Every structure is written in C-alpha cells, then in structure tokens.
Amino acid sequence: MKSDRLLSILLLLQTRGRVPAHELAERLEVSVRTIYRDVEALSASGVPVYAERGRHGGIALLPGYRTDVTGLTADESRALFLLAAQGAHAALGLDAALGSALRKVMAALPEPHRPAAELTSRRILVDPERWARGPGAGLPVDHLGTLQEAVFADRRLRVRYRHSGGGAPRSYTLDPYGLVSKAGVWYLVADRGGAPALFRADRMCAADLLEEPVRRRPGVELADVWEALKRRVERRAGGVEVTARVRRARYDLFLRLHAGTLLRVVEDDGAGEWVTVLLGLEAVGAARTLLPFADSVEVVSPPEVREDLARAAAAVIDLYRR
Numbered sequence: 389m390k391s392d393r394l395l396s397i398l399l400l401l402q403t404r405g406r407v408p409a410h411e412l413a414e415r416l417e418v419s420v421r422t423i424y425r426d427v428e429a430l431s432a433s434g435v436p437v438y439a440e441r442g443r444h445g446g447i448a449l450l451p452g453y454r455t456d457v458t459g460l461t462a463d464e465s466r467a468l469f470l471l472a473a474q475g476a477h478a479a480l481g482l483d484a485a486l487g488s489a490l491r492k493v494m495a496a497l498p499e500p501h502r503p504a505a506e507l508t509s510r511r512i513l514v515d516p517e518r519w520a521r522g523p524g525a526g527l528p529v530d531h532l533g534t535l536q537e538a539v540f541a542d543r544r545l546r547v548r549y550r551h552s553g554g555g556a557p558r559s560y561t562l563d564p565y566g567l568v569s570k571a572g573v574w575y576l577v578a579d580r581g582g583a584p585a586l587f588r589a590d591r592m593c594a595a596d597l598l599e600e601p602v603r604r605r606p607g608v609e610l611a612d613v614w615e616a617l618k619r620r621v622e623r624r625a626g627g628v629e630v631t632a633r634v635r636r637a638r639y640d641l642f643l644r645l646h647a648g649t650l651l652r653v654v655e656d657d658g659a660g661e662w663v664t665v666l667l668g669l670e671a672v673g674a675a676r677t678l679l680p681f682a683d684s685v686e687v688v689s690p691p692e693v694r695e696d697l698a699r700a701a702a703a704v705i706d707l708y709r710r
Contacts, residue, residue, distance in 0.1 A: 406448040511566035531595035548594040566610035
C-alpha cells in the first residue's frame, strides 16, 4: 500500500540519511519514478524531504527532522533484531512484513542503541532446520557467554575443542564471524588460519577472549560463511539410511533419544504395535546406539547394519557367558 511505502521511505531516510533514489526503489520494489512521486507526496504532507540530482545526489530529510519513539533498552533492541533470523517468518510468507517492521523499529530506536541492534542481526543467526543427517539437540554450553562476547567485541578467541572423532582436545586461535543456532544446537562460525570452520559450542572445553582484534576476511559476513559451511556439511553427510521398526510402547522415548537421526516415518497406522522409520546414520557402526532398546527396535535394512548389530549382540552374550 502507498501509505506503508511512504512510511518506509521516511524511516529509511531517517535511519540512513541521504539515500540514492535507485536504492530506495530496489529496497521497496518499485520504479525510480514512483519513488520521486512518493517524495513529492511526502513533501506535500509537510515532511521536509528533498531530492538532489547528480552523481552524489539522493533523497534526504532536512537536518534535525525525525520522528522519535524512545523507551527501548540496548538489550531489548538486540532482542528485536534477533527476530530477523528466526526463519518462521519466511515459512509464513512474512519476509517483506518483517523487513518493513524492522525498518520502523530501527528508525524509532534511540540513537545510541542503533549500532548494537544492527550488529546483532549480522552476528547471530537462527536456523531452525535439523541437518539432513547429524546431531540432534545440543548439550549444555558452558562457554556461550565468552563466545558471544568475542562476537560482539570483535576479538579473537583461544579455544580447546573436542572433535567428534574423540581423542584429546585440541587448541585453536579463531577469528569469529558469529554464532548460529541450528535446530537448538549452537555453533561458532569462525576462520581458523584464514579458512572457514564450524565449531559446536557444546564441544568447547575452554574458551578465552584474546586482546587481539578479530581478523575477518574483508567483505565477508556471517551469513555468507554459514551458507558455505552448511553446504559442505550437507554434501559430506552421505552416511547410511537405515529402516527400523520401533515398538509403539517405546516410540516416545526413541524419539527423544534419536530425533536428530530421524529422516521420516515410513509407516504408522496409529494403532499397530510397530512404527516403521527411516534413519540417517553417519556409518554402519552408528546403529549400535539402538542396542539399548533390545527387542523394542529392529533394524529391517540394510543387511550390513543387521549383521553388525548381530555381531555386537553376540559379543555381549559371549562376554557374560564367560
């Protein structure tokens, strides 16, 4: 609607100062001609807005003019801008509405809070989708506060990190871009030796803030690095697909423990004794985590997983017979 567009123009100018007409047109998805007509409408309504032609021209408000809504604290401002990363608005088709709302909020923020609010949307991401195959809910994170401080203070980090393959923790000096919450699991996105890397926050054994300023690659943002790392993880997560039957009486417990590996429910009539599911596991041996369910979980396929489970069960029987 035109009234919404006029308000968006006003708030963008109030936030950004002079803005080229073509940039306003791109942001609001209208023509440059429409922007100039809107500027005339704003001027006619008493808003002191003017246009400057030429290479360094643009649309601007007279100095000192602004609408003023105060009362938000710095933490409240950050919390609002974290909404931009939640992902649910995209599923509901509300991307444009959220963008418009955030422009209005940014313009209304007290001047000292604006940099922190804008920085939050660049340093924190929330991705609600689970990996195609990978870890489920994260463990408690002891060092999240230190990681967050490094992200907002633009400082380097020294961490001791325990990799998924086991072994002793290793030490790294990192240049953080930001934090990402992936289906409830917190990750630190950082450069290690100038190359992008992903670190699960709940595997941090120690994290110390260094005095050195962060050394990010010029022009690279958190969202860019995250997308590249996410594609890398999903490409290598080939793993093995396992079809299994779960007794309905233990199905709720099974979901709590193995939701991170569940790809889909294959068969569930809602009344039978068994629920058939498809799991995505990292390797054949990973199916041994199903053994604590005893006869309440049966792997149907593939054969190599059934054989591995049979060998593991036989070894346990042999141990206790001896």
